[in-house]
Amino acid sequence: MNLETMALISIVLAAIPCGLFLVNLLVYRPLARSRRREEAITGHSACANPPPYVGGYGVSVLIPARNEEKNIRATLQSVLANRDVEFEVIVLNDHSTDRTVEMVREFAEQDSRVRLESAPPLPFGWCGKQHACHVLAQHAGHPLLVFMDADVRLAPDALARMALFMATHKHVALASGVPRQELGTFSERLLIPLIHFVLMGFLPMFMMRWTRRPGFSAGCGQLFVARADAYHQVGGHSTIRVTLHDGVKLPRAFRRAGFSTDLFDATDLATCRMYQTNAETWRGLGKNATEGLAAPGTILPMSVLLFGGQVLPFLLLVCAPWLSPGAMAWAAAAAGLAYLPRLIGVWRFQQNFGAALLHPLGVLALLAIQWHALFRSVLGRPAEWKGRRYSATGVAQPARSA
Numbered sequence: 001m002n003l004e005t006m007a008l009i010s011i012v013l014a015a016i017p018c019g020l021f022l023v024n025l026l027v028y029r030p031l032a033r034s035r036r037r038e039e040a041i042t043g044h045s046a047c048a049n050p051p052p053y054v055g056g057y058g059v060s061v062l063i064p065a066r067n068e069e070k071n072i073r074a075t076l077q078s079v080l081a082n083r084d085v086e087f088e089v090i091v092l093n094d095h096s097t098d099r100t101v102e103m104v105r106e107f108a109e110q111d112s113r114v115r116l117e118s119a120p121p122l123p124f125g126w127c128g129k130q131h132a133c134h135v136l137a138q139h140a141g142h143p144l145l146v147f148m149d150a151d152v153r154l155a156p157d158a159l160a161r162m163a164l165f166m167a168t169h170k171h172v173a174l175a176s177g178v179p180r181q182e183l184g185t186f187s188e189r190l191l192i193p194l195i196h197f198v199l200m201g202f203l204p205m206f207m208m209r210w211t212r213r214p215g216f217s218a219g220c221g222q223l224f225v226a227r228a229d230a231y232h233q234v235g236g237h238s239t240i241r242v243t244l245h246d247g248v249k250l251p252r253a254f255r256r257a258g259f260s261t262d263l264f265d266a267t268d269l270a271t272c273r274m275y276q277t278n279a280e281t282w283r284g285l286g287k288n289a290t291e292g293l294a295a296p297g298t299i300l301p302m303s304v305l306l307f308g309g310q311v312l313p314f315l316l317l318v319c320a321p322w323l324s325p326g327a328m329a330w331a332a333a334a335a336g337l338a339y340l341p342r343l344i345g346v347w348r349f350q351q352n353f354g355a356a357l358l359h360p361l362g363v364l365a366l367l368a369i370q371w372h373a374l375f376r377s378v379l380g381r382p383a384e385w386k387g388r389r390y391s392a393t394g395v396a397q398p399a400r401s402a
Contacts, residue, residue, distance in 0.1 A: 003323055007316050007330035013309030014337035017201030021341040025348070027205040030265045031161040031177075032168075057163045058086040060140035060228070061148065064119075064132030066094035066386050068150040069103060076107050076114065078153040084160040087113065090139050091150075094119045094132045115139070126241045128388055129221075133246075134237040137228070145231055147224040152179055152272045162225045165264065173230035173259035174251055176219035177266025180350050182273040187281040189355040190362045191369075192274060195220075196349050197341055198293070202305075205263065217251035217261050222272050224250065230259050244383060245288035267349050282369060287383045289373035293366075299374055303367055310338045310363040 061079050065072055072091070079089050091104045093116060101116065108114040117139055119132055133147055144166055146159065166172065178196060183189045199218060208216045224246075226236075234257040240249040251261040275281040293302050313334035320328060342356040355362065382389040 003316065003319060004327040004330075006312065007323070007327040007334065010308055010312040010316060011330050011334035011337065013305055014313060014334040015309075016305065017197070017309060018337040018340050020204060021197070021201045021344070024200040024203070024205045025344070027209065028200060028263055028265050030268055031165045033157070033161065057144045057167060058142035059088075059144045059146055059159050059163055059225075060142040061087055061089045061146045061159070062133065062136035062140060063089065063091045063148055063150050064094055064129055064136065065091050065096065065100050065104070065150045066128065066132070067096045067098045068100050069096075069098040071151045072100055072103050074153060075148075075150055076104070078155075079148075079159075080107070080111060080113065081156045082154060082159040083156055085163050086142070087159055088141060089114045090117060090136055091115070092117050092119050092132050092136050092139075094128060095122075122388075127244050128386060130237040130241050130243065130246060134241070137231060137236050140228060143228050145224075145226045145228050147226070148270075149222045149272065151274065152222050152270050154270050155268065158269045161269065166225060166227065169262065171260050172262045173234075174219070174224060174226045174254045174261045175264060176224045176247070176251065176261075177264040177269060178220045178349075179222055179270035179272040180267045182271055183352060183355075184273065184276065185278045185281065187278040187365075188273075188275060189352050190358055191281060191285060191365055193342070193345060193349070193351045193355055194362055194366055196345050196351070199263075201341055202302075208261075208263065212255045212258065212260055214252040214255040217248075217255050218263065219247045219251040219261065220266075221245070221247035221250075222274075223266055223270055226254075230254065233257065234259065243288070243291055245291035248292055265349075283384070285366075286369045286373040286376075289370050290377045294370035294374045294377075296374070299370055303370070306363050306367060309334070311360045313338055314360045 063072075063075065063079075068075075076089065076091070079087075091114070093101050093104070104114070104116045108116050117135070119135055122128055122131055136147070137145060144163055146162060148154070162175075165175065169175075178199065181188075181192045181195070183192055203218050204216065207213075208218070234254055236253075237246070237250070239253040240246060243249045254261050275284050290296075293299060313331050316323065316327070316331035317335060323331065339356070339359060342351075342359045345351045346353050346356050376383075
């Protein structure tokens, strides 16, 4: 294959995610803030004191917590700052060995909306987070369930806006959004923004809205809102008990049961810092990779699409002295198409500009993580997270103290 042909292929492969990203910007939108819509739903004047149940819904905020002393205080403060909606906060202590329990108890003693529950022993065949969420749902008392990770911080109007969204989209049983990602280490800045790129560059969201087929669903495990009745009818997290990838698997479970799911832009709704170190970023992105991009049937075509459209154009530009003027133009256009979604992401999702310029390197690192995870799976190496080791058949003994 000559360089001219490679340049032509690169622009085609770069145009696919770029075009889909631009189309998805019309679908993946922030939640409404308008009080006029709330007035239309509730019958209460936007000038009057808001009703305690926005859209008729109260919210149960459900937070699984395993050794979260670094996060839980700020998380609870952000949840309790929410307004214009009736809610309760239930934190499940998942066998923490740090000060998580003491911190939550302090909040529970001062605010009756906060409850602390304890997780039973983790059954064989369950992922820790899925079991914790399953237990939390049994304690919930409101018709809307908001599952959020212990490192997520909510905006003061987040719960009200999610409740209003569910009130105005009654066909939606489960919805999710990607919070604004706070980044510290080099690996975080390089890799975490690719969440938006992959989500919006390879999922046709208009098809997600038009069909209930599981293959057109996606979500973010950091933040879910679900109707409690639909959740229990589906079986909730018990249907995905083995998986480490609830962001993909939970929406698919809802769709297999005949329910609709949706996505919203949570950039102004919540923030999250997923990982704290370079090593943790690598492990965290790799722990569930074989259930996403690194799945055996997915990794090869996705690698071709990502490498051919996001890395190859820049490699060709390095070979500029050997390119014809036409091939040079194709390669430059492909590089521009590769950069465009990332530069839009800097503005739309408050991402780092410098990291966007390193986009090809980030894609290479992402592919390395995916292939490394696949090889580990083939070799039977269990995934490790939060001090637990997971295999395809269940949960082994704790690997180390979390």
